[in-house]
Amino acid sequence: MRATGIGSFPGDTQRDFDEALAVVVGELAGEHGLPFVPEVPGRGAAAGMIGRTVGLLGELDADLQPAGWRLTGTSGAPAVDQRRARSLLAQDLDAVEEQTEDYRGGFKTQLTGPWTLAATVERPRGDRVLADHGARRDLAQALAAAVTDHVADLRRRLPGAAPLVVQLDEPALPAVLAGSVPTASGFGRHRTVHPPEASEALGWVLGAVRDAGAEPWVHCCAPDAPLTLLRGAGARGLAVDLGLVPAGGHDVLAEALEAGDSVVLGVVPTSEPSAPPTEKSVVEGVLRWLDLVGLDLEQVAGSLLVAPTCGLAEAGGAWARRALGLAASAARSLGEGR
Template sequence: MSVGVRGTGVGSFPGEGQRDYDEALSVVLGELAADEHGLAFVPEVPGRGAGAAMTGRTLGLVTELDADLQPEGWRLTGTSGASPADQRRARSLLAQDLDALEEQASAHTGPFKVQVTGPWTLAATVERPRGDKLLADHGARRDLAQALALAVSDHLADVRRRLPDASELVLQLDEPALSAVLAAGVPTASGFGKHRMVHPPEASEALEWVLAAAEAAGATPWVHCCAPDVPIGLLRGAGARGVMVDLDLLDAGGHDAAAEALEAGDTIVLGVVPTTGPLPGDKVLVERVLRWLDMLGLDPEEVGAGLAVSPTCGLAASTPAGARRALELARNVARSVSG
């Protein structure tokens, strides 16, 4: 059986302080960086505050738009000039995290993954200056996606500078809200209604701007969506060369779309390691992955590097020991499936 299946993580880790981030980074590098079946990544520790969580962390990268933190969450200010203090703090915290990465892994020669929140999840969570989500404003969500594309280019250039010998950079676009955006499932500010659905062509266009920016910067673009009804075909059509899914949430159409992606040479990252409850042993998860491949009529040898294994979602609600074990399981399962 060919070597190539990789184990990785979605991104988030438990903790509340900088020491917890440093420990998370050490765990990621220790479990994944030195193994041919591991795909290391920049960990996220959202317990440190809003600027370290997925929305704030990404807004810290977006220099084209100013945002501040309100009791209801992040909001664009509608002003220009110096970035608000909350956004500057988020930017500074990420720079500090990348400094730690450079210090510990500047000589890393394998693949490496970074995570950024996608345009539709941002549009569903960030407010306009006068209230309600950006999702309610066609022009605002377009501006956001274009600003994010620029931010992704700059971010990847920064990571490449810090990891000059990495064999591959992967950009993971986190889109947990995408299915709800497409299905008119995002609540309005009042909570009594739902935002109108975004039609697939517009959803695809915004994703394409960001994914194309990643590819132009020399990275392989993936999209992570740990929700039901993952639109795998739409994501691949927009330029995603990999899609990260939760196996428990895939319906029949999702299984077929995942098989089609693998057969076409794209990557499917199969979320099989639980993030809640007791963790199973390696053998149980290996058998589950092999049964899934068999159900789809796919030969593990032919799938090769197109398949990766991960936890079902982030690990922020886990314990430090549980998060370490989850990554170890993902790597071990990948190694076993590879033979």
């Protein structure tokens, strides 16, 4: 049984990133943890989930506008903001490489998935990429190519990482499927993307992760997460907020575990509640869920992970550390049968 985190931490400086990385490595490096590359989006748009991923898109240029990231073409001459995002990620990975020297074990990184990118990033002439079938296809394919290069870079930096996990964050996917993403004007909604197209684009990116030798996971903590679609597209790991799993979703998670795929149960609050959970209550919650779906802990312990319900960027620094530590201690207790 292992613990991990979804990705983000509070803070707004490089020192905050270094401290977040120290917490991640300190809590999760070991038999019962899956460390990851933390994100500290408070440092600016280049450090956020969208900016980090846009920075990796070698086949597409982008710049930063008041409304957010915008594609600008395929000249191969990225604007200063995209170069800044690339440089900041390289700096973060330098720190990861330094703090994990001689590390052996699993390691995770996170990127924004193709549909959340399409619902967030603008086309050169305005409105979201989501509005244009060809543009969203090009964006997904560019992301697939970027993933290949990113995994190769991580392999070089973390030669002892096995398995290497790439988590695609898709918080906007349910809205994309429901046709509820607002247009730039705010007066309309983008058309629904039907499941076959959504699955195909995800499949390109998840397949690129797999072909690069890493495990493809998807995180979606929004209500109505399309878990069956994600598995069908090639996700070999599903990360969810356990309190938001849709009707029928618990059976999908159980099927994934029985098939040997990974499931990350988000069970620790991302902001400090008035009555914080204890290690015992987290452990009991996981055991109750296993009983609900008819699975034995010993049977699935190698594939089941516990984590905070979502990213910790909006948490206070003290709670972010405590939340990750709570997930780690619960995983140790479950793994050791205490």
